[in-house]
Amino acid sequence: MSLFVDIAALEDIPPQGARVIKTREGCVALFRTADDRVFALDDRCPHKGGPLSEGIVHGASVTCPLHNWVFDMTTGMAQGADDGAVRTWPVRVEAGRILITTDLIARSRAA
């Protein structure tokens, strides 16, 4: 089971937008949807490494800014004809705060 740690306020991310956190696992993008759900995905497109955090967020999907691959943020899977997946990370919203899995910290500590 994951442990969670408070990382930021929900307000720190614009609705339908994203912010990046730097981790030892690489950059992770925290996305916020129009209905205030938050997803955490690696900020690297499996196609050619595009920064997903700069993509347009629509519904629970994000479109990569470089060549328009679309990812379902709930699974990290590329949609449509494109084949590929982004790693997703456990994340929660509680009382207006965003909590991410301690894996992102713990692993780096272990490193």
Place this chain on the structure above:
Amino acid sequence: MKKKLVVIGAGMASGRLLEHLFETDPDAYHVTLFNGEPRGNYNRLMLSPVLSGEKTYDEIVTHDEAWYQAHGVDCRFGQPVVRIDRENRVVHSNHGSAEYDALVIATGSAPFIIPVPGKDLPGVVTYRDLEDTNAMIEAGVAGKDAVVIGGGLLGLEAAAGMAARGARVTVIHLMGHLMERQLDSAAGYLLQKDLERRGIKVHCAGATKAILGHDRAEAVLLEDGTVYPADLVCMAVGIRPETRIATDARLEVERGVVVDDALRTSDPHIFALGECVEHQGQLFGLVAPLYDQAKVLARTLLDEKAAFRPVQTATKLKVTGCDLFSAGDFAEGEGREDIVFRDPGRGIYKRLVLQDDRIIGVVMYGETGDGNWFYGLLKDGTDVAEMRDTLIFGPAFQGGTKLDPMAAVAALPPEAEICGCNGVCKGTIVQAVQNGATTLDAVRGCTKASGSCGTCTGLVEQVMKLTLGDDFAAPAPAGMCKCTDHSHEDVRRLIKSMGLKSIPAVMQELGWKSVGGCHSCRPALNYYLLAEYPLDYRDDRQSRFVNERNHANIQKDGTYSVVPRMWGGVTTPAELRAIADAADKYNVPMVKVTGGQRIDLLGVCKEDLPHMWSDLNDAGLVSGHAYSKGLRTVKTCVGSEFCRFGTQDSTGLGIRLEKLLWGSWTPHKVKLGVSGCPRNCAEATCKDVGIVCVDSGYNISVAGAAGMEVKETEHLASVPTEDEAVQITAAFVQLYREHAKYLDRAYKWVAKVGLDWVKAQVVDDLDNRRALVERFELSQSVYRKDPWAEHSTPSETPKWSPLADLTLEAAE
């Protein structure tokens, strides 16, 4: 020797007649064709999309010069026939005459003008031909008041078209509900509500008393005392057959020119067809029966036996978002029963009128997919007793399956009519597809299906898909993207006419199929909204592509490029020093001179952007918008300031234009060039707007390109003063902003609307030019500002860095 056929009127009916005639026997007749309008046959039904701006005149021409030439037709366009000399078999026009062995009268009909005071004032128009349509377009109705008298098919198409161009439209209708000849009151009510939702005011049971105004129409006065302001009045109260020359020639004329089943008039050498005729006491106002007449008359003229039998016709309205279908008789009466289905929430209403277990009338509103099926049952007089319980749910339901559009089409029998205008049934389309017509154009070409009013295009495609299965290369979907079936043009019009002011409002009201749209529709919607409501709408940064959201071009490695503006390509040592300093301070890996006369700093990290911008701002440099669908560069040459050939100050004019236009958002990027003489060192003639200075002033040309396509600009205007050149440029850019589809460069858009129309708007019509410039200025009062300054404030700057850096935490 060929016989001589003279045709009076080059309209929908005679056009079809000539096609049949030449197809069957090209050598039978030598044809002379007179037309009152100064042009040949075009698709009159499509005037409404021309009026609303969705189509251009060129797109609706059905017979061009080459066609007439290929068939040896002697064209006398713009020459109305004034007299028929039956004794000598000669017709006379205002220009000349022609002898005939056979004569066809196809003069159509003329709009009825209600005899009220003021009917002759300038500003009062009818709706029949291209002149009328252009009169409405040229009246420049945007922001003005228009009144349409008549709430029938034509009146409502005129109203919707003018509303799409931004007019405040009121429809005055004499009867208690709209389109009373085609709709019952329930459907009329739904239609009225839909029109009102898009800002069209409807006044039913209103009798026009007078059109008021001194030098031109100013208002419409009703019998009940109501006054509606009106800069333009369109009378669309009905038509009467154009029979004047037939009457003068003493042919038998009742309400129309009387013809027999072979379409012969009371003179054996004279025939008639179209809206000008009366057949067994009946007149005609839709094209479907006229096309049947054309078939029959072609055979009559070739001495074959044929007889015209009118069939029931169905009506559709070509107004986007108002789906209605009506056929047959729906008056209440003894022995008649109704089956009615209503879904008020979704605005759906369907009614079938039955007599003796047969459908005799169909009225549908809101969902009309099954219309053709009902219509087929009606025409065939099918006994519906067996299916009566579920009849109203349509053909798909008869098998017990769920309603889906493909199933509905699959359930149609081969004889079911798909294209009402041309009487093309499903079987004919299937046959055509099996014989190799696998594109919509090919099917249109060989069956004519969907070639007239176009409302059945979707059905035709569905039949093709059923026939071809997966081989059907679906034409580019008409919708903006997979989130909606509405086209860009429709969405733009609906945003305006329904007063939609936010992206969620557009998605809700226009029935978006996805949650939150996608990367393709959101930027377009954001642009349409900010262009329409510069003061009310707040730019949605999250609906912008990364470059515009971050005010810098993203590079393949996720870094950015920074391009400061160099007004007109002119810089100073101090600016160059500031750029050099920034390049040093932020370790810029590449400094490059661009093709747009300025300097690009490539490879900057996101978090450095606001700091670098702030430094550049301090030296007076602002964003060059090298990333935006907006004004990019104004390329100039040295001009009269230094060059020995320069005729005007091209550098100064370029700078002035760049300072006027910068910051504005446009459908696609906009680039200008200003050259000081025709040697054209600024390459002005391949830009969106290019100005070439000459001794006598400024030659302005537009719609050039030098990217994926290379295209020379086309001449827009030549003006003596710099001020006027600036005004015309601003007006052109604003017209482009208001009308073009998102991501159409100016040259693509001009090709769609026609340079002549653009000229009329920004060159000839001074009031309109001024109004365009004013609207541009209004928008610029919000957008002419430096985004770099806005994003490099102490409160914004931190947002450009990561939210947290856990790599540091790990090191603790």
